[in-house]
Amino acid sequence: MILKQLKTGFLVFVLLTLLTGAIYPLTMTALAQKFFPSQANGSLIRQDGKVVGSSLIGQNFGDPKYLWGRPSATAPIPYNGSSSGGSNLGPLNPTLRNIIEARIKKLKNADPENITPVPVDLVTASASGLDPHVSPAAAFYQVPRVARLRKMPEGEVQKIIRRYTTARFLGLGGEPVVNVLRVNLELDRYGNKTKS
Amino acid sequence: MNLPVDWNPAVQAFVYLAAVLVSAKPLGIYMALIYEGKPALLNQWLKPLENFFYRFSGVDPAKGMDWKAYAVAMMIFNALGLIMVYGLQRLQNFLPLNTMSLSRVPPDLAFNTAISFASNTNWQNYGGERTLSYLTQMLGLTVQNFLSAATGMTVLIAVIRGFVARQAKEIGNFWVDLTRSVLYILLPLATVLAFFLVSQGVVQSFKPYGKASLVQPLKGETGQDVSEQILPLGPAASQIAIKQLGTNGGGFFSVNSAHPFENPTPLSCLLQLLAILLIPAALCYTFGSMVGDLRQGRALLLAMTLIFVPCLLVCYLAEQGGNPVFEQLGIDQSANALQPGGNMEGKEARFGITDSALWAVATTAASNGSVNSMHDSYMPLGGLIAMWLIELGEVIYGGVGSGLYGMIAFAVLAVFIAGLMVGRTPEYLGKKIEAYEIKMVSLVILIPPILVLLGTAVSVILPAGKSGILNPGPHGFSEVLYAFSSAGNNNGSAFAGLSGNRFYYNVALGLAMFFGRYWLAIPLLALAGSLAGKKTVPQSPGTLSTHTPIFIFFLAAVVLIVGALTFFPALALGPIAEHLMFKGSTA
Structure with missing residues (x-):
């Protein structure tokens, strides 16, 4: 009985493996590449012909003239795209x-005049270490610093932040967030525009 | 039109649960038709494909199996899956589709991952994007995501047939149940879900990892300039869809569904959340439909929901309440229209507290090991809920198939206890519950706690176990307790600070996953065989009805009491001690 079951089992296994491990992912890839080519390939942001990032993957910003994102706990460098991870530090x-x-x-060192309390997501590491977003509170907290260093009116910085803010899904799901990379790319563009 | 912030979490939770419960009934009845071989559209259209499967592999679909043959077929099939996943990992450097030239996986890690995926646990000691080739992910992990889920469903269906059959030896044909689970249930749902996930930004591509030039270059570890960022790719959406639907949970990427390429938006989060509880909840109606009384299935579903809702509430409140240590540092943790606030360490901005807590509770209730936030950084009570839901035996919805067969075991136990109280021979669904049944049920209920508590105790004594701990104090103990709870109950999530990828944990957790799966499935099949052989007792006025509110509360109480009594001492050393330390440090 066992020998016959072994043979049957092997053949069923081969068929199901082909179906779910080859035909299914290949079909989904074909569909994805046809209908959603941008999303399927990493939602890349291109500027002047080169890839400057993905709208879904954050980058590390430590220069005070940029908007800073969530702290990242990836090793060995922050926002390491090839090795996602959180800090896993316990609360105590x-x-x-x-x-x-x-x-x-x-x-505080980057902006000593700002005495408002720091929004929690700006000083806590994200789960993935690649979080592309911060909360609007964390973005607005940084407006005075960024505006001063870029010699921009605060209103302009706020306007850019609002442009790259996503509201809750249907006003209900998730949280409102600001895409940090997109804001920073726009800030740089604004700077270039006013220079020329 | 934004709702006031205070109401948002409650409305989100309500909408989510309502969506699960509303879709459970039609899907559940559809699945019953599929397993009974009755016409249900899809099984008429795809009939030729199903028949081809049987012809090719020499299965006679009309021929039933007794419980032993069924168990043998299941074990053979699972062994093949194990060998396949192990082999693929060990040989991936010689095989195609290894676009990033990853090296072969070491034997202990390959062993752990193979058991992890065959047993529907999906514990992750591997780091997807840095360990596994596209081929290993597809032919190994994606396949096991389907097959381990289907295996759980077959065992459940066999148990249900045990109640339905009268004085019969046979409990169905494993190969038929398996084929139908994949063809008509898992594959169609996964196809639809994968498509929606790609639309949200989940990657699905065979290209090598992309590269982006950083806007602000940084200095690397050794002072070298880093000006590029790697953007990992792969056939992810197809795997993630079935990872959620099959309550598997093993991530395509290292951080699982916290990774923006695995779970990019609130909508993708909601869809995945739905997928996590959908089939386990629907199977309750499949059960009701097959035993000819939908109320029986609904009763089990309600008992599950009764435990789920308060757990969700406690976890949410613990996380939204924030960390007193942050308070001392003058950080703003309040929730308002501009920020989620709360304990945001290890959480993603787009999910905030609500979607993170919903996810943590749904996945630990459902034996789905995926995470969208880092449980290790949860507040003590938030982490306690996640851990305890796993320790209840993964029966609150639970894994596909395995959750409900676990809950049926608890229902049999509840009927038995009630029978003892009133001094009548207990019966469930017309079948007398006797010594043999109670022995099998006791195995099912007692084996996981033994694996969990013994594994934890041994690990916190051995240097090899202690050296993997990241966090100091009771939290470090919690890491080990969580690991064995997760492995012994086939959940798969982790307090990920524990360095699990070392020889000791790869082997110890691998064994816990193996026994936690098959030492439960086999006694349950034996139970099915024994029940199938019995006559059906006609209902009498003295029969305990098992669909009434009283029974629902009683069943929930039995689950809670067994879980609380078994694990309270261990939990007291971990999360409860840590919670008291917080009280002490902020008093």
């Missing part, structure tokens, strides 16, 4: 406290 871990204190300090 002293290391977490020290890291966050250092982040607050860095924010």
Whole structure:
């Protein structure tokens, strides 16, 4: 009985493997590439013919003239696209406290005049280490700094932030977020425009 | 038209649960038709394909199996899956579609991953984008996502047939149940879901990883300039769709559904959340439909929901309440229209607290090991809920098939306890519950806690176990407890600070996953065989009705009491101790 079952099992396994492991993913790839080529290939952002990022994957910004995103815990460098990961630090871990204190300090040093409390998502590491967004609160918190360093009116910076803010899905799902990379690309473009 | 912030979490949770419960009934009845071989559109259109499968592999679909033959077929089939996933990982450097030239996977990690995917656990000691080739992901993991889910469904259907059959030896044909699960249920749903996921930005491509020039270059570890960012790709959407539908949960990428390429938007999050509970909830109606009384299925579904809702509430409140340590640092954790607030460490901005808590509770209830936030960074009570839902035996919706067969075991136990109280021979769905049945049910209920508690105890004693812990104090103990809870109950999520990818944990957790799966499935098939052989007892006025509110509450209480009594001492050493430390540090 077992020998016959073995043979049957092997043949069923081969068929189902071909169906679910080859035909299915290949069909889905063909459909995806036909109907949603941009999304299927990583939602890339191109500028002057070269890929400058993905609208879904954040980049590391530490220069005070840029909007900063979520802290990233990926190793060995932040926002490492080939190795996603969170900090996995427990809520009471002293290391977490020290890291966050250092982040607050860095924010304050870059903009000593800002005395409003820091929004929590701006000093806590994201789950993926690749979070492309910050909350609107975290973005607006940085407006005075960015505007001053870029010699832009604060209103212009706010306008750019609003343009790249996504509301909740149907006013209900998820959270409103600001795409950090898109804002920074636009800030650079604004700078170039006013120069020329 | 934004709703006031305070109401949003409640409305989101309500809409989500309502969507699950409303779609459960039609899908459940459809699945019953499929397994009974009655016409249901898809099985008429695809009949020739199904028949080809049987002809090709020499299956006689009309021939039933007794429980032993059914179990043997299941084990053979699962062994093949195990060998395949192991082999693919070990040989991937010689095989095609290894676009990133990844090296072969070490034997202990390959062993762990193979069991993990065959057993529907999907514990992740591998890091998708840096460990596995496209071919391994497709032919190994995607396939097992389907087949392990289908295996769970076959065992469940066999158990249901045990109740339906009268003085019969046979409980169905494993190959037929398996083929139908894939062809008519999993594959069509996965195709639709994968398509929607791609539209949201989940990648689906065979190209090598992309590269972007960074807007602001940075200095690497050794001071070198880094000016490019790698953008990983792969056939992800096709795998993620079935990962959720089959309550598998193993990520295509390392951080699973927190990765923006695996779960890019609130809509993709909602769709995946729906997919996670859809089939487990619907199978309750399949059960009701096949035993000829939909109320029986609804009763189990309601008992599950009764436990689910308060757990969700506690987890949400714990996370939204935020971290007192952050409070001391002067951080703004309040929820308002401009920010989610709360404990955002290890959470994504687009999901905030609500979608993260919903996900954590749904996935741990449903034995779906995927994560969209890092459970290790949860507040003690938030993490406690996730861990405890797993420890209840993955019966609150649970895995596809496995959740409901676990819940049926609890229902049999509940009927037995009620029978003891009133001094009558207990019966469930017209079948007398006797010593043999209770022995099998006891195995099903007792084996996972033994694996979990023994595994944890041994690991916190051995240096090899202790050295994998990341966080100090009780939280470190929680990491180990969570790991064995997850493996022994085939969930697959983790307190990921624990370094699981080392020889000791690869082997120990691998064994826990193996026994946690098959040592439950086989006694359940034995139960099915024994029930099938019995006569159906006619209902009498003294028969305990098993669809009434009283029974629903009683069943929920049995699940909760068994879970609480078994795990309270261990939980007291982990999350409960940590919670008290917080109280102490902020008093």
